Each structure stands twice: as C-alpha cells, then as structure tokens.
Amino acid sequence: MSEPLVHVASQAISLPDPNVDTDIIFPARFLLKIDRDGMADCLFHDRRFDADGVERKDFPFNKADRQAAKFLVAGPGFGCGSSREQAVWALTDWGIRVVIAPDFGDIFSGNAAKNGLLLIRLDKERVAELAIKAERGAIFSADIPGRSFTVDNEEICRLDMNDEAAEAFMEGWEEIDIILNREREHVAAFEAVHRTRQPWLFAES
Amino acid sequence: MSKPRTLYEKLWDSHVVRYLTDETALLYVDRHLLHEVSTPQSFVALDKRGCGVHRPAANLAVPDHAIPTRHRDQPIADPQARAQTARLVENVERYGIPFIPLNDIRQGIVHVMGPEQGFTLPGTTLACGDSHTSTHGAFGTLAFGVGASECGIVMAAQALVQRKARTMAVRIEGTLSPGVSAKDVALAFIAKVGINGAAGYAIEYLGPVVRGFSMEARMTLCNMAIEAGARVALVAPDDITFDWLKGRPMVPKGDLWDQAVSYWRSLPSDEAAVFDREVTLDAGGIAPHVTWGTSPEDTIAIDGMVPDPETIEDEQRRARLSRALDYMGLLPGRPIAGTPVDMVFIGSCTNGRLVDLEAAAEIVKGRKVAPHVQALVVPGSGLVKQAAEEKGLDRIFIDAGFEWREAGCSMCVAMNDDRLKPGQRCASTSNRNFEGRQGRGGRTHLLSPAMAAAAAITGTITDIRKLEVRS
Numbered sequence: 172m173s174e175p176l177v178h179v180a181s182q183a184i185s186l187p188d189p190n191v192d193t194d195i196i197f198p199a200r201f202l203l204k205i206d207r208d209g210m211a212d213c214l215f216h217d218r219r220f221d222a223d224g225v226e227r228k229d230f231p232f233n234k235a236d237r238q239a240a241k242f243l244v245a246g247p248g249f250g251c252g253s254s255r256e257q258a259v260w261a262l263t264d265w266g267i268r269v270v271i272a273p274d275f276g277d278i279f280s281g282n283a284a285k286n287g288l289l290l291i292r293l294d295k296e297r298v299a300e301l302a303i304k305a306e307r308g309a310i311f312s313a314d315i316p317g318r319s320f321t322v323d324n325e326e327i328c329r330l331d332m333n334d335e336a337a338e339a340f341m342e343g344w345e346e347i348d349i350i351l352n353r354e355r356e357h358v359a360a361f362e363a364v365h366r367t368r369q370p371w372l373f374a375e376s
Numbered sequence: 377m378s379k380p381r382t383l384y385e386k387l388w389d390s391h392v393v394r395y396l397t398d399e400t401a402l403l404y405v406d407r408h409l410l411h412e413v414s415t416p417q418s419f420v421a422l423d424k425r426g427c428g429v430h431r432p433a434a435n436l437a438v439p440d441h442a443i444p445t446r447h448r449d450q451p452i453a454d455p456q457a458r459a460q461t462a463r464l465v466e467n468v469e470r471y472g473i474p475f476i477p478l479n480d481i482r483q484g485i486v487h488v489m490g491p492e493q494g495f496t497l498p499g500t501t502l503a504c505g506d507s508h509t510s511t512h513g514a515f516g517t518l519a520f521g522v523g524a525s526e527c528g529i530v531m532a533a534q535a536l537v538q539r540k541a542r543t544m545a546v547r548i549e550g551t552l553s554p555g556v557s558a559k560d561v562a563l564a565f566i567a568k569v570g571i572n573g574a575a576g577y578a579i580e581y582l583g584p585v586v587r588g589f590s591m592e593a594r595m596t597l598c599n600m601a602i603e604a605g606a607r608v609a610l611v612a613p614d615d616i617t618f619d620w621l622k623g624r625p626m627v628p629k630g631d632l633w634d635q636a637v638s639y640w641r642s643l644p645s646d647e648a649a650v651f652d653r654e655v656t657l658d659a660g661g662i663a664p665h666v667t668w669g670t671s672p673e674d675t676i677a678i679d680g681m682v683p684d685p686e687t688i689e690d691e692q693r694r695a696r697l698s699r700a701l702d703y704m705g706l707l708p709g710r711p712i713a714g715t716p717v718d719m720v721f722i723g724s725c726t727n728g729r730l731v732d733l734e735a736a737a738e739i740v741k742g743r744k745v746a747p748h749v750q751a752l753v754v755p756g757s758g759l760v761k762q763a764a765e766e767k768g769l770d771r772i773f774i775d776a777g778f779e780w781r782e783a784g785c786s787m788c789v790a791m792n793d794d795r796l797k798p799g800q801r802c803a804s805t806s807n808r809n810f811e812g813r814q815g816r817g818g819r820t821h822l823l824s825p826a827m828a829a830a831a832a833i834t835g836t837i838t839d840i841r842k843l844e845v846r847s
C-alpha cells in the first residue's frame with residue numbers, strides 16, 4: 172500500500188530549474204540498493220550535499236523552514252530521463268506528496284501514479300506565479316474528495332481525476348492489486364484470442 | 377474499408393485488453409526484459425502477494441547495469457553490485473524466469489541482447505524497467521520503459537494500464553553526408569524538438585534515410601527518442617528487419633516464421649494514416665553533432681560554437697544554460713571543436729553494436745590514442761565482442777591504446793567502477809550527458825562512434841570529416 176492521500180496542506184518548496192532529470196533527483200550510484208529504505212537520504216543528493224557531504228544551505232530542500240513541506244513547485248520537464256522509480260520513492264519518502272509543474276517526464280508520471288504522488292500540470296505562467304508564492308511561504312493545499320487545489324485559500328484549479336483514481340489516492344491502493352483483483356479474467360480472455368492471432372508468441376510455453 | 381491507421385495504432389489496437397477511460401487502456405504485454413537494477417523491488421511486491429509470475433517464458437533476464445567490465449573470472453568486487461546481481465539470480469530461479477548469466481557469451485545490455493536473441497519481435501508489446509526500451513521499436517515493436525512497480529505488474533498480470541500516445545511522424549528526407557550517422561540524426565532531432573518536446577507522443581521514423589538504415593542504425597535512432605521525451609519510437613518492419621531476425625534463437629521457426637512474416641507485413645502505417653504531428657529533417661543538412669551541455673538537447677554541429685546564455689531571453693533557460701556551461705567548464709562563444717578530452721567511451725545500448733565498433737575501428741586503424749587520453753571500448757554484448765574479435769577489431773583498438781572490455785552498461789551509467797572523476801571530460805557514444813551521469817562532477821560530450829574514435833586519436837573533440845581528409 173502506498174500512503175493514503177486525502178487532504179494535505181503545507182508550505183511549498185520551489186525548484187524552478189527546467190529539465191530536472193531523474194539522475195539529478197536520484198543519482199544512479201544509489202540504485203545499487205536493493206530495498207526501499209533510506210530513499211530520502213539520496214534525494215537530490217549531489218545538489219543537497221557538496222563533494223565532502225556538507226549540506227548546501229542554498230539548496231531549496233535544505234531550508235530550515237521547509238523541512239515539513241509536502242508540495243514541490245518544479246520547472247518544465249521535471250522527472251525526464253531514466254525510468255528509475257527511486258526518483259518517486261525518494262520524493263515521497265522525504266515527505267513530498269504533490270508536485271506542480273508545466274509538464275513531467277512520461278515514465279516519471281506513470282511511476283508517480285503508482286505511489287500516491289499527485290502531479291498537477293499547469294501552464295508555465297501559472298507555475299511561475301506559484302513558485303513566487305511558494306518562496307513567500309504561502310500555504311498550499313490539496314483535497315482529493317473535493318478535487319480542489321488551493322494556495323492561501325484561493326482555488327488554483329480543480330484536480331483532474333476520475334472516481335477510481337481518487338479512490339486509489341485516498342485508500343493508498345496499488346495498481347498491481349487493482350489489476351490482479353479486477354482484470355484477471357479480462358486478461359485471460361484476451362490472451363486466448365491473442366494466442367490464435369500470434370501463435371508464434373506462445374510456441375514455447 | 378476500415379479507417380487508415382498508423383503502425384502505432386495497429387500495435388496499440390491489437391493489444392488492448394479493454395479501455396478503462398477514453399484514453400487509457402489495459403494493454404497486454406507480450407514480453408518483459410529484466411535486469412538486476414530495476415527489479416529487486418518488483419520481486420518484493422510479488423513475494424508479498426504470493427501471486428506468482430503469469431507466464432515465465434514471456435520474460436528474459438540478464439545482468440548488465442551494475443556489473444564490472446573487467447575480471448569476470450572473479451566474484452564482483454563491489455559488495456552492493458554483487459548482492460544486487462545475486463538477488464536477480466535468486467529471484468529468477470524462484471519464479472522460473474529464463475536467465476542469461478554474467479559469464480554467458482549471450483550476456484549483454486538488455487537492449488542489445490534482446491534483439492540479438494530474437495526475443496524482440498515485430499508486432500509485439502515489450503516492457504523493460506529502463507527508459508531506453510524504445511530501442512526495440514526499431515523492429516516495429518511497441519516497446520516502452522517502465523518503473524519497478526510496473527515490472528512487477530507485468531510479471532504478475534501480463535498487462536499494464538497505459539495511456540494512448542499521440543502520434544508523431546518524423547520524416548528524414550534526402551541523403552546523409554559522409555561521416556554522418558544515425559547518432560547524429562538522433563542528436564539533431566533532439567536539438568530540434570527539445571528534451572521533453574516529444575513527451576506524450578509515439579514517434580514513427582519515416583523516409584528514405586530510415587528505409588536504407590541497417591537494423592543497428594534504426595536501433596540507435598529509436599534508442600534516443602526518450603531523450604526527446606518520447607517513450608515509444610517505431611520503424612516499420614520490412615525485409616531488412618526480417619533478414620536480420622531470421623534464424624535467431626528465439627524467433628519463430630518453419631511455418632510459424634512464414635505466418636509471422638505475413639502478419640508483420642500488415643503492420644506498416646497505412647498510406648492515408650494521419651499523424652497528430654509531423655516533423656521533417658533534411659538529412660543533407662545534418663553535420664556530425666556533439667553535445668556541449670548537460671542535457672541531450674544541448675547539441676550543436678561540430679563546426680558550431682558553444683552558445684552564449686546572454687543571448688537567451690527566457691530567464692529560466694538562461695539560468696540553466698549558465699549552470700550547464702559552468703558545470704561543463706566551457707566558455708560561451710568558442711568553437712566546440714578542439715576541446716580537450718580526458719576519456720573516451722565507446723559502447724552503450726545506443727552505440728555498442730558491431731557496426732558501431734566497426735565505424736570506430738575504421739578511424740582508429742593504424743593510429744594511436746592521444747597520450748593523455750584513457751579510451752575504453754565496451755561491446756554491447758558478449759556476442760558483439762566475439763564477432764568483433766573474429767573481425768580483428770580488438771587488435772585494432774588494443775594496438776591503438778584502447779582498453780577492450782567485457783559487455784555491459786559500464787560508463788554509460790557509471791554504476792560499476794568505470795566512472796569519471798570530478799572535472800574529467802569524456803567523449804562518449806552513450807545517450808545521456810546529465811550532471812553526474814558518468815560519475816559525480818564528470819563532463820560528458822555525446823557523439824557518434826566515429827567522432828568518439830577521432831576524439832581518442834586527437835585528444836580533442838574533432839570534426840571527423842577533417843580527420844578523414846588528412847589521412
């Protein structure tokens with residue numbers, strides 16, 4: 172189960188750089204871990220810490236008053252690059268539940284959906300406005316049942332999701348369970364037909 | 377008459393189990409490639425649920441990312457990499473998944489080994505926990521990278537929830553000039569559309585250049601589509617595809633081969649099919665390319681100048697460019713050619729195949745690596761290595777001063793001991809020049825195998841066309 176997300180409110184971190192790739196979010200050498208412990212320590216590792224392991228005070232994730240932030244306002248292309256799901260695990264493990272950006276890497280968005288990380292897409296200008304509000308310490312708030320996203324109580328947009336997606340966030344359901352519970356017969360029925368159309372794919376099984 | 381469809385739409389339609397919303401469907405996944413790095417957590421998810429693997433024979437596993445490229449006769453020295461590789465072995469044994477071990481001649485990078493074994497077939501869907509899975513699209517395969525959760529889902533359920541992509545036709549017209557390869561076309565395309573410019577799209581490469589390309593060149597092209605944001609890239613299968621595949625270990629045999637080929641011939645986009653977006657590149661106008669910055673879109677022609685951030689209006693872009701120049705230790709407005717390199721890396725799933733090594737060897741032959749340069753050749757698979765050795769390429773490289781290594785991802789991702797030190801500059805045939813990608817503080821310039829060879833010989837980033845004239 173991923174951590175249920177119903178209602179969340181906090182200050183936000185602003186990281187406006189464009190094209191923050193998953194190698195920056197989670198450097199490859201930490202991919203040698205075989206479990207999911209200590210992910211937050213690796214988050215933005217080479218930006219958060221200098222070569223001697225000393226925290227860089229100016230990096231947004233190191234600001235003392237943002238340690239409880241659950242929102243990240245990011246630049247265009249956030250999460251592009253490698254498919255590593257560790258990028259999402261590290262963000263959620265650190266405490267981030269919502270990322271707002273003009274657009275995201277495709278594989279990153281797929282991974283986010285499976286781990287209860289809410290992504291909100293807004294046009295560039297609006298994201299830039301929110302980045303300024305984030306810097307100023309505005310309170311960001313997302314409410315899944317009400318499908319609303321507000322900043323300092325002003326509604327920014329409705330959350331675009333159907334009931335099933337909302338339920339998955341609120342209950343912390345993982346897609347694997349949804350598919351195994353609901354879709355198995357559909358897959359079996361499809362497979363039976365597929366076998367007749369491309370029999371060579373099943374020759375060895 | 378049914379509506380004309382693109383190749384992507386045919387592949388998509390033939391794998392939809394059912395639509396969940398207007399745009400998302402449960403998609404049947406025919407095949408799954410596994411490696412040691414992206415799957416340990418996927419197996420934990422299976423273990424936890426006790427759900428088993430739906431169809432073990434639909435999977436194929438190989439270690440490639442974290443493994444060393446030297447001393448293969450000894451246990452892996454790095455304890456974490458050793459544990460990760462051992463975990464893969466345990467997992468595939470427990471679930472009965474076909475596996476190619478480290479010391480098998482077939483071992484190699486998933487995207488080199490999969491096609492080589494004929495595991496990759498036209499008309500199929502293929503997933504792998506690696507973003508460069510788009511490579512397999514060169515065969516007319518709907519192939520895409522997934523995260524660890526999705527690897528678990530594919531193994532357990534043989535299906536994934538996917539959003540239907542929009543379609544983008546990328547037409548490469550005209551003829552390539554001498555010294556220009558698929559890698560240069562890939563880089564020129566990324567420079568044109570930007571690093572996330574094709575996000576949400578499935579690309580199909582069309583036009584005379586692609587039709588004339590070898591399978592290896594098509595793979596290079598599709599491999600780098602993700603660097604423009606496209607999770608899926610495709611080339612329609614044709615006789616070049618079928619000839620390349622025929623007789624490989626895992627392709628259908630006998631009658632089934634004939635049936636398969638006749639089905640595969642129905643896959644190319646219908647003439648009247650409409651794409652959501654069209655991009656055209658003039659092949660004749662493409663020079664050898666090289667990246668100067670920290671994103672694959674930071675690409676210029678080899679005779680170009682390092683850009684000046686001051687000329688950029690957008691504030692965020694300007695800031696990113698300055699940061700990139702600073703990281704790369706380059707000055708704006710200077711020619712990129714002539715920049716000295718410390719390291720040369722020839723390999724990766726982009727350019728680690730036999731034709732790539734041949735292209736590099738042709739430049740290297742009879743020459744020496746510049747004294748201050750360390751140069752590596754890491755074949756994409758054991759079979760590539762073997763084939764290269766049969767042609768004597770290993771001698772050419774070794775005599776010139778290159779190191780000739782065992783197959784793996786190696787310095788493409790720097791998870792083993794092949795990595796740059798801070799500040800070191802590398803001419804690399806891989807696909808990503810992100811900050812720290814080849815080692816913390818390392819500076820990467822992406823280019824073609826021939827260009828990488830030229831950089832090794834001259835010790836600087838060099839216009840291959842000029843080198844050829846001199847020799």
Ligand code: SF4
Nearest residue numbers: 508724725785788789
């Ligand atoms: S060679 Fe590089 S890009 Fe290709 S699969 Fe390995 S790490 Fe990924």
